[in-house]
Amino acid sequence: MSVLPIDPSRFYANSEKYRETAYPFESQSPVSTTDTLVKAPQNDPFGKPITKTTVAPTPSLTTEQKMFGEVEVPCFDLSDIHSEVEIRILMETWMKVGFIGVKSSSLEPYIDRVYDVMRKYFNQPLDLKMRDWHGNNGQTGFGPEGLEAAKGRKVSDRKQTFFISPDMSKWPAGMLEFKEAIEAYRNELKKYISKFLDCFLAYTKVKVCNVDDMLNSSNNLLRLAYYPAPRSTDDPEMKGAAAHEDVNWATFMPRPTDKGLKLLPKEDKTKDDETKEDETKEDRWKSVVVPKGYILINTGELAALLTNNEDFKAITHRVDNVGERYSMPFFASFPPEYDLGKYTVGEHLQSRLIEMGSVPLENITEETVKHLREVGLLQAPRKELVDKYPQYFKLV
Ligand SMILES: [Fe+2]
DSSP: OOOBBGGGGGTTTOEEEEEEEEHHHHHHHHOOTTOOOOOOOOOOOOOOOTTTTOOOOOOOOOOOOOETTEEEEOOOOOOOGGGGHHHHHHHHHHHSSSEEEEEEGGGHHHHHHHHHHHHHHHHHOOHHHGGOOGGGGGGGGOOTSOOOOOOTEEEEEEEOEEEEEEEEOHHHHHHHHHHHHHHHHHHHHHHHHHHHHHHHHHHHHOOOOOHHHHSSSSOEEEEEEEOOOOOTOOOOOOOOOEOOSSSSEEEEEEEEOOOOOOEEEETTSSSSSSOOOOTTTTGOOOEEOOOOTTEEEEEEEHHHHHHHGGGGGGOOOEEEOOOHHHEOOEEOEEEEEOOOOSSSHHHHHHHHHHTTOOOOOGGGHHHHHHHHHHTTOOSOOOOOHHHGGGGGOOTT
């Protein structure tokens, strides 16, 4: 575990109320530095044996602070995290702040290579890229500009995308290096995702059958995103990506090629109302620049849904129009059939894709709308969907 202490007041005041919430184990069962060891997780994430002679670290929030642009980000080295206490600190920081940095120096050469092939790919004429448009709600292959609009937004995003699914079979023709660069990057990235997922599962006791199977399930997507340089003809309301929360469990973001990403830090629960999250207050938004050697891990909506814990609430973010920009977030998720209680992971995603306008209206059946509404989804339907099936949206 790293050594620099976090000052929790940088994110929240260090009040008793906060400490009760953030350190539930501490008040019930203090861990002393001389105690016998914290019980190892059932499934030691990193394959390193934890013996009864190991001394537990002091159970305080400790890590390195690093400025990512305007945001001070708590950073971790996952290879240093083994014990239950260390996992708890990692997860509670992620949960409370909504994002953390993770050291990832082994990814660097792979990242550069992917940006090289992305430039080559996206700089092709649109008609060539449209050969890689496979429909399927934009979940694999190329997606043209205007395909997505954030939940509840009328204006589409400016970005072009290329989604890589776990079982990707249709790669761009004549670009072998594209496939090779992306698969090599994804394989290396998965080592970090697996470790982080192991920590999440150990902390939350959420059960999955097998971590590898989970990361190979269909909702685990690498998205290559290309934001063209702004043009004078653009709709002024059109953002690179409008303010939104990610629908998945966790988003892993290496450095993009330019600034533009902004986060809306979670509300400070210890302060009065005027400091709370409000995306209309421009000064609340903070510019984030992920440095070399780190990835940013953001909370997505599934983190809270899986744990029934609002502290895991997804972080709100957006991408402003800057110059030409490339990025490659990885959306880690749970299998579509995973039961969240009232609905499954797949139904949650389906609802969001419909809300984003990624599913053509003619492909949305009445049966689908009826079912999603009955289980409490489709909370931000697009107007055309409400117009088509008004009987299911009387209260919206
Ligand atoms: Fe996002």
